[in-house]
Amino acid sequence: MKYFLLVTAVIFTLFEVSAKDQPALDAELVKLIEENKQTELQDFLKKKKQSVGAKNTALRLAVEKNRIKIAFMLIRDGANPRIKDENGITSLMIAAIKNYPGMASMLMKMNGDSRIKDNKGNTALIHSVRENNMEVFNVLYNFKPSESWCKEVIGEALFIALKLDRIEMAKILIKRLALIKQISRNNSNEIKEIKKIQGKALYIALKSKHIEIAKLLIEQDADLEYSSYWDGTPLMLASARGYMDIVKLLIEKGANVNAKKYEDTPLVMASAKGHMDIAKFLIEKGAEVNSAVYPQNPMLHMGTIEYMIRRIILNEAEKNETVRECGALVSACGRGDFDLVKLLLEKGANANSRGMYDTAMFYVDKEHRSEEDCIKLMKLLIEYGADVNARGKHGDTVLLRALRGKRFAVSKFLLKNGASVFVYNGAKRDSVIGYLIKYAFEKFVDFVKWKIGYYSETLKTKNSLSF
Numbered sequence: 001m002k003y004f005l006l007v008t009a010v011i012f013t014l015f016e017v018s019a020k021d022q023p024a025l026d027a028e029l030v031k032l033i034e035e036n037k038q039t040e041l042q043d044f045l046k047k048k049k050q051s052v053g054a055k056n057t058a059l060r061l062a063v064e065k066n067r068i069k070i071a072f073m074l075i076r077d078g079a080n081p082r083i084k085d086e087n088g089i090t091s092l093m094i095a096a097i098k099n100y101p102g103m104a105s106m107l108m109k110m111n112g113d114s115r116i117k118d119n120k121g122n123t124a125l126i127h128s129v130r131e132n133n134m135e136v137f138n139v140l141y142n143f144k145p146s147e148s149w150c151k152e153v154i155g156e157a158l159f160i161a162l163k164l165d166r167i168e169m170a171k172i173l174i175k176r177l178a179l180i181k182q183i184s185r186n187n188s189n190e191i192k193e194i195k196k197i198q199g200k201a202l203y204i205a206l207k208s209k210h211i212e213i214a215k216l217l218i219e220q221d222a223d224l225e226y227s228s229y230w231d232g233t234p235l236m237l238a239s240a241r242g243y244m245d246i247v248k249l250l251i252e253k254g255a256n257v258n259a260k261k262y263e264d265t266p267l268v269m270a271s272a273k274g275h276m277d278i279a280k281f282l283i284e285k286g287a288e289v290n291s292a293v294y295p296q297n298p299m300l301h302m303g304t305i306e307y308m309i310r311r312i313i314l315n316e317a318e319k320n321e322t323v324r325e326c327g328a329l330v331s332a333c334g335r336g337d338f339d340l341v342k343l344l345l346e347k348g349a350n351a352n353s354r355g356m357y358d359t360a361m362f363y364v365d366k367e368h369r370s371e372e373d374c375i376k377l378m379k380l381l382i383e384y385g386a387d388v389n390a391r392g393k394h395g396d397t398v399l400l401r402a403l404r405g406k407r408f409a410v411s412k413f414l415l416k417n418g419a420s421v422f423v424y425n426g427a428k429r430d431s432v433i434g435y436l437i438k439y440a441f442e443k444f445v446d447f448v449k450w451k452i453g454y455y456s457e458t459l460k461t462k463n464s465l466s467f
Contacts, residue, residue, distance in 0.1 A: 088118030199226025232261030
């Protein structure tokens with residue numbers, strides 16, 4: 001066991017030693033490399049034996065200066081092309097960064113290994129993509145050994161190419177992935193992994209606005225249900241961005257029209273961004289209008305103390321606490337999109353749908369929106385059964401919020417449509433009756449002031465005429 005550990009340590013030292021630990025080069029050796037004197041260098045190496053560390057350092061210098069024959073000579077003499085520096089950079093990576101295709105080709109033939117990653121996870125192929133070095137990219141891409149056909153290496157390079165707008169490189173890498181998938185057609189696990197890589201590439205392409213690349217990946221049977229942390233599936237992202245052609249193509253290829261990320265769906269995303277055409281198309285293709293599931297009581301959301309008491313201590317059934325609602329309607333109300341709100345309601349949207357805490361009616365009355373537009377939307381919601389007395393966060397009603405914001409036209413409309421005056425907010429310590437008395441008193445005071453001013457002006461006029 002001791003001998004095994006000793007041998008392992010020696011091998012590790014030889015192959016993974018960092019360049020920062022290697023000895024300084026002989027000044028004469030440095031001069032011969034810089035001046036590209038191959039014959040003299042060969043004689044020098046025969047006369048003065050160099051350590052493995054010195055040879056490795058000399059190799060890196062030769063690669064940086066693009067001295068291909070000298071680099072080849074040093075590797076034949078024992079230098080290791082896989083050695084990393086303190087940043088994890090290998091000789092092949094240096095060739096990729098500096099765009100030395102001839103050097104890269106030689107290093108690959110001498111077992112440079114394109115799968116090695118630096119400290120940031122970049123391979124030589126990724127470095128060529130980052131630096132937009134097409135010549136060395138073609139060398140690394142077309143090399144025959146198995147590492148150039150590794151799906152992980154190709155996938156990582158593809159992601160970077162899409163993010164940095166290297167379109168031609170991306171197209172080449174996509175073709176390679178398709179070819180690897182074709183070769184692996186009898187291996188279901190391999191196919192699944194490749195489709196997952198293509199699915200992530202599809203998401204990045206849509207995120208980076210590369211529509212043609214996205215179409216190419218969809219046609220190559222990428223994983224259409226790949227889900228990102230923020231944007232969900234490709235269909236959800238395309239719906240949010242307004243990419244109608246992509247939405248149609250995704251659904252045609254079998255994408256789930258009711259895919260969910262938290263409480264968001266493609267329909268909710270389209271509605272939130274005001275893409276009426278996409279929302280209508282999704283509904284026609286079977287999108288569920290009432291897809292969100294929230295507690296009936298807005299104060300009973302998961303994580304609140306009352307929710308935990310009822311679920312854990314009282315052991316109440318969760319099925320009795322939930323109701324199916326339309327997140328798309330809430331989003332459309334928040335945008336003030338009358339046509340989309342009308343469409344969703346006509347298709348069966350729940351007029352009392354909630355957005356986490358508040359019903360759709362609460363999202364209509366916004367400070368930046370005219371009271372006339374708010375009343376128009378509220379009237380539509382009421383026609384489809386919206387409850388004007390629904391409670392929102394902290395026990396508010398729409399009327400109480402309208403009065404608090406001095407939205408008198410909205411308040412008058414709500415009162416005419418049955419809004420209750422017996423509403424009190426414990427958190428803000430205000431009430432509907434309180435605001436009504438306050439505003440009535442203010443109007444009375446204004447009236448009295450006007451009357452006093454009127455009589456004062458009248459008396460002044462009379463006095464001036466008497467003289």
